[in-house]
Amino acid sequence: MFYHIITYGCQMNVHESEKLAGMLENLGYVSTPKKEDADVILFNTCCIRDTAERRAYGNIAALKKLKKNKPDLIIGVCGCMPQQDSSKTYLETKMPHVDIVFGTHNLHKFSEMLQNCLKDKKRIIETWGDSVLQPANTPMTRTSGVNAWVNITYGCNNYCTYCIVPYVRGREISRPMNEIIEEVKQLLKSEQYSEITLLGQNVNSYGNDLKDGTTFAKLLENIAILDGEFRLKFMTSHPKDIKDEVIDTIAKYKKISRLIHLPVQSGSNAILKAMNRRYTREYYLERVNYIRQQMPDAGLSSDIIVGFPGETEQDFLDTLSLVKEVGYSNLYMFMYSPRKNTPAASMPNQIDELVKKERVKKLIELQRGLMRENAKQSIGKKYRALFEEFKDGVLSAVTDCGKLVFINNASKELVGKFGEVLITSAKSGRLIGELV
Numbered sequence: 001m002f003y004h005i006i007t008y009g010c011q012m013n014v015h016e017s018e019k020l021a022g023m024l025e026n027l028g029y030v031s032t033p034k035k036e037d038a039d040v041i042l043f044n045t046c047c048i049r050d051t052a053e054r055r056a057y058g059n060i061a062a063l064k065k066l067k068k069n070k071p072d073l074i075i076g077v078c079g080c081m082p083q084q085d086s087s088k089t090y091l092e093t094k095m096p097h098v099d100i101v102f103g104t105h106n107l108h109k110f111s112e113m114l115q116n117c118l119k120d121k122k123r124i125i126e127t128w129g130d131s132v133l134q135p136a137n138t139p140m141t142r143t144s145g146v147n148a149w150v151n152i153t154y155g156c157n158n159y160c161t162y163c164i165v166p167y168v169r170g171r172e173i174s175r176p177m178n179e180i181i182e183e184v185k186q187l188l189k190s191e192q193y194s195e196i197t198l199l200g201q202n203v204n205s206y207g208n209d210l211k212d213g214t215t216f217a218k219l220l221e222n223i224a225i226l227d228g229e230f231r232l233k234f235m236t237s238h239p240k241d242i243k244d245e246v247i248d249t250i251a252k253y254k255k256i257s258r259l260i261h262l263p264v265q266s267g268s269n270a271i272l273k274a275m276n277r278r279y280t281r282e283y284y285l286e287r288v289n290y291i292r293q294q295m296p297d298a299g300l301s302s303d304i305i306v307g308f309p310g311e312t313e314q315d316f317l318d319t320l321s322l323v324k325e326v327g328y329s330n331l332y333m334f335m336y337s338p339r340k341n342t343p344a345a346s347m348p349n350q351i352d353e354l355v356k357k358e359r360v361k362k363l364i365e366l367q368r369g370l371m372r373e374n375a376k377q378s379i380g381k382k383y384r385a386l387f388e389e390f391k392d393g394v395l396s397a398v399t400d401c402g403k404l405v406f407i408n409n410a411s412k413e414l415v416g417k418f419g420e421v422l423i424t425s426a427k428s429g430r431l432i433g434e435l436v
């Protein structure tokens with residue numbers, strides 16, 4: 001018996017697909033790269049953008065023929081899309097070849113649903129309304145190489161006006177600290193993982209709902225003091241909640257990655273307000289300065305949305321100047337795309353697509369130039385790095401401050417180990433190095 005999972009969207013979904021794979025393997029299924037060979041095909045969906053949703057619908061619809069030729073095939077759709085009533089109804093009424101539909105909150109019930117579907121030969125369409133903690137013993141088949149994802153929170157309380165996540169993932173809930181630490185200890189004990197990445201929509205507010213003094217800084221510290229050589233990463237940080245104590249803890253422990261992803265979204269106070277980000281440009285820059293004071297070697301990365309409703313030329317120039325001022329080592333740049341059922345989708349002064357394209361092009365050019373400059377300055381410097389992957393004869397390594405370095409003529413046996421690399425050259429921002 002074979003299974004095939006198609007995953008859309010963020011790291012949260014990637015990790016949840018690892019749980020779906022774990023449940024399937026516990027039932028005796030084996031992964032196959034070919035849909036045609038599978039007995040169970042799952043679409044773990046994302047609804048953050050219309051395009052992702054349309055692509056998923058197209059790919060689900062394309063399986064009608066396969067299902068016709070192979071009636072025992074089970075097709076499942078899960079993740080964020082079915083958490084919206086309109087999508088759930090669409091899947092139920094317009095896609096009768098889909099056998100199981102479930103959401104983000106009842107993912108841990110998938111084995112049961114699959115067995116019931118097979119036994120009763122009936123469709124199962126079931127989503128739950130609000131966040132629940134997924135049981136600690138949910139099986140997992142990890143697929144992310146030397147890195148292991150660990151959930152610390154589910155859901156989000158922030159309601160940024162462009163974002164659908166709080167509506168489909170529910171209110172934020174935190175896993176108990178002892179449960180997280182136990183999971184990390186087991187991962188380290190297995191000696192398969194050199195990197196642990198803590199996952200949450202806003203990791204900095206971890207513990208707020210537990211109301212017992214638990215904080216993200218304490219969690220970081222309690223993991224960083226565990227024995228063994230490993231790197232501790234986390235994502236994503238909301239700038240409004242990154243407190244001094246979190247930055248101080250990162251600075252204190254070498255095991256915590258010094259690449260901090262701090263999504264700013266815009267450099268204009270008017271746009272930040274319209275986005276409901278609840279910080280100003282000045283506050284954000286103050287946080288960046290504090291990070292740089294405590295860790296001069298830290299790398300910063302960010303997300304930016306260009307062309308948010310009402311964004312004037314001056315607002316956009318403010319974003320460009322913020323990007324120059326911070327000097328990000330990496331930047332994820334998006335054109336705003338309206339997401340139905342979010343406040344921003346019905347805001348006045350939606351920006352013309354051509355204007356968005358021009359602005360994002362300018363931003364990309366600026367960032368490329370900054371990255372080229374940054375790469376040049378790295379030449380001749382030595383960094384501690386984790387060797388992460390060996391592909392086509394090239395070893396890739398990521399430094400403590402998040403620089404990606406490619407090394408020729410190195411052994412694949414180094415994957416998963418830490419070592420020192422010397423940056424020898426840079427080509428279009430791509431760093432080439434050698435082992436020290």
Ligand code: SF4
Nearest residue numbers: 156158159160163165
């Ligand atoms: S913090 Fe904002 S952008 Fe991030 S998931 Fe929550 S609502 Fe969406």
